[in-house]
Amino acid sequence: MERIVMGIDIGGSHITAALIDLDLKKEVEGTWVRDRVNGRGTINEVMDAWTESIAKVTSAYAGEVSQIHIAMPGPFAYKKGVSLIKNQDKYRSLYGKNIKDMLADRLNINTSAIHFMNDAACFLQGEVFTGSMNGYDHAIGLTLGTGLGTAHYVNGQAKDADFWKMPFNKGIAEDYLSTRWFIKRYFELSGNTIKDVRELVEKYAGTPEFKEVFAEFSQNLAAFLYKFIRKKMPLASVIGGNISNAEQYFLDDTRRNLAEMMGYSFPVRKSLLNEKATLIGAAAAAIL
Template structure:
C-alpha cells in the first residue's frame, strides 16, 4: 500500500481534508473534501461537521489504518489536542475541550491516530515539502488573512513563531498586517465599509484610496518582514493567505521596500500551493 496520510486544514470558517501520497507529494484523486463550518456552533455540531468531512475525504480507506494530521489555529495544546481558543469570535464552545478524544470518539478510532499541529507552521512545511520553497532548509512563512500567522524553519524543523503580537508601530503586528487593518483603514480614508480585501479589489480598484491603502500595506509588510529576518536570519520568505490573492497590488512594492531597507534583494515568494499548503504540510509532518 502507498505511504499515505490524511491531511486536514481547519480554519475559522472551513475544514479541508484529503488523502496525501507522501512519496509522490500529491493529493490522491477524488479525496479532496471541503466544508464550511459554523464556528459559533455547539461543540457537538463542530465535531460532527469535522468528522463528516474526514469520512468523505477517506474515500473508502479505513480511517483506523490512517495517520490523521490536522493543521489548526492556536492557541492550543497541540500535543494533547486541547483547544485554548477564546476571545477570537470563533470556536468559543471548544475552549478547554480535548478535541483529539472527542473527534476520535466520533470517528470510532484511537486518539493516538490524530495529531494536531499549528496551521502557520504547516503552511510553511507544505511550501517546503512541495511548493515554492522546495530545496530550502532555512526560511520563514507568513499567512496573511483574518489574522497574521508566522512560522520559521531551520534545518528542516518548522515551528510557529507566534509573532502576530510583536510590538509594531502603535500596536502589534496583526493590527497592521491582516484583513481587519484593510477594513479599518479604508473606513478611515473613504468613510465607507468594505467586507474584506476581495471586496476592496473587486469594487474600488484604481481609486486614490485604493492605491494609498496598498502603498501603506506594502511598506508595513516590508518593515515587519525585516524585523522577522533580523530575528531568525532566513534565506527566503513565503507569503500565503487570502490577502495574497491581491498580489499584483503589493508584493512587488514589498520586495522593493525590503531591498531598500536591507541594501540587497531578498527572496519574497508567493505560495505555490495556496490553500493546499497547510494540508500538505500537515500530512507530511513526522
C-alpha cells in the same frame, strides 16, 4: 511508514481535508473535501461537522487511512489535543476540551492516530516540502488573512513563530497585517465600508484611495518582514493567505521596500500551493 495520510486544515468557518500521497507530494484524486463549519456553534455542532467531513474523505478511498494530521489555529495544546481558543470569534465552545479524545471516540480510532500542528507552521512546511520554498533549509512564512500567521523553518521542521503579537507601530503586527486593517484604513481614507480585500479589489481597484491603502500595506509588510528576518536570519520567505491573492497590488512594492531596508534583494515569494500548502504540510509531519 504509511505513505497515504489524511491532511486537514481547520479554519474559523471551514474545514478542508484530503488524503495526501507523500511519495507524489499531492492529494489523492477524488478525496478533496471543503465544508462550511459554524465556528460559533456548540461543541457537538462543531465536532459533528468535522466528523462528517472526515468520513467523506475516508469513504472516497478504498484503502485504509491510519493517520490523521490536523492543522489547527492557536492557541492550542498541540501534543495533548486540547483547545485553548477563547477570546476569539471562533470555537469558544471547544475551550479546555480534549479534541483528540473526542474525535478518536467519534471516528472509532485510537488517539495515537490523530496529530495536531499549528496551521501557520503547516503552511510553511508544505511550501518547503513541495512549494515555493522547496530547496531552502531555512525559511520563514506568513499567512495574511483574518489574522496574521507566522512560522519559521529550520533543521527540517517548521514551527509557529508566534510573531502576530510582536509590538509594531502603535499596536501589534496583526493590527496592521490583516483583513481588519484594510477595512479600517480604507474606510478612513475613502468613507467606504468593505467586507474584505477581495471586495476592495473587485470594487475599487485603481482609485487613489485603493493605491494609497496598498502602498501603506506594502510599507508595513516590508517593515515587519525586516524585523522577522533580523530575528531569525532565514534565506527566503513565503507569503500565503487570502490577502496574498491580491499580490499584484503589493508584492513588488514590498520587495522593493524591503531591499531598501536590507541593503540587498531578499527572496519574498508568493505561495505556490495556496490552500493545499497547509494540508500537505500537515500530512508531511508524518515523515518528519
